[in-house]
Amino acid sequence: MSRTAGSSGKKTQAAIREAGLDLIYAQGFDAMSLRQLAARVGLQPGSLYNHIATKQDLLYDLIHNHMVTLLERIDAELEGIEHPLDRLKAFIAFHLTYHIERKREVFIGSAELRSLEPRNRKKIVALRRAYEDRLSGILETGVAGKLFKIDDVAVSAYAILAMLTGICTWYDPKGRIGRRELIDIHTRLVLQGVLK
Amino acid sequence: MSRTAGSSGKKTQAAIREAGLDLIYAQGFDAMSLRQLAARVGLQPGSLYNHIATKQDLLYDLIHNHMVTLLERIDAELEGIEHPLDRLKAFIAFHLTYHIERKREVFIGSAELRSLEPRNRKKIVALRRAYEDRLSGILETGVAGKLFKIDDVAVSAYAILAMLTGICTWYDPKGRIGRRELIDIHTRLVLQGVLK
DNA sequence: TATAAAAACGATCATACGTTCGTATCTTGG
């Protein structure tokens, strides 16, 4: 046998990424075998290597992709908003929305950080740091403008991020609580903790 | 060869648990091999089976132990405290302290939940639920007593827990911020978000 | 339309894994 009719690199690549997200999210990176992945995509195990360099590379690609998108979108979201309070609100709303929509990516991006080789991990951590800086930047501006009262900006930024990211572990879009309501609750929680 | 001079079941068992915590925390459960674990303890791989039933059993033991201790200690901590505000403060202080001290256990207890067999996972999730209920119980009492103003107790409890637990990923006991300071910052953040 | 590149197959490799087992030695309770 050999190349299958109708096979296209783009499609297969996308299918591999999609199946990879699913499997890694459900079982973890180490627990997912390339044979499982290949079966899901409808390929023989060896054929995966026409599309990925190594298993490690697939993981890095998935996470890197996610982080770059996250940064691009938050910057697009904050563009043109000046007032620190509005920027903070926009950050909260975006963060929650994105984390609901890309649950798998977010989870993998934090849970499987340690499965990355040191070199790869460093790059991802730098991107994550850049994202965190978007929030602490807003907080600092707000403090400087005497809008916010914050004991420790760095710690508060971590605390807020942890709180917002936490929804990934329990939130069900089809459940009792709507997206708008979720954002409102969290916005109020954060603002009360931060406003002067 | 055979039994080594000075070998004692209690000691080996403890060494296995300690090394297991270290390795699973650093590499993840799947990534840790029993050969690695045995080497760390100073044993041949097969000898581990004098002390553990299976690899899965070791993981369950570690997590179960952690959860039971967590519950015992929060109950001891809250004992005798009546006022909801004081109870909330006590919860925050305890949670942070415990999560600093038992960083590895806490991390494993959440990150490796999915590595547990369904039967085991169910038991752990029930214990975690019980712990969460300690917090939401306090919040509810506070709302009933018109001390707290909370949009949604369940969501807020999750949000607060996520925020407090988040320190595990970044806090360094030897760093810039002391334990007392950490507790103060978080207490203020939570209380401002919750008080009427 | 000829030709190079892309994509898939199927077999296979070396390795690492969790676990079992027979045996030998140490520790301890009666």
Added chain:
DNA sequence: CCAAGATACGAACGTATGATCGTTTTTATA
């Protein structure tokens, strides 16, 4: 002080894994 149980060794097992390779067929370029 001796017998029974506990503890460890070292070899081995079957299996699963990530990865490679030669080959074949399809797609796309020029």
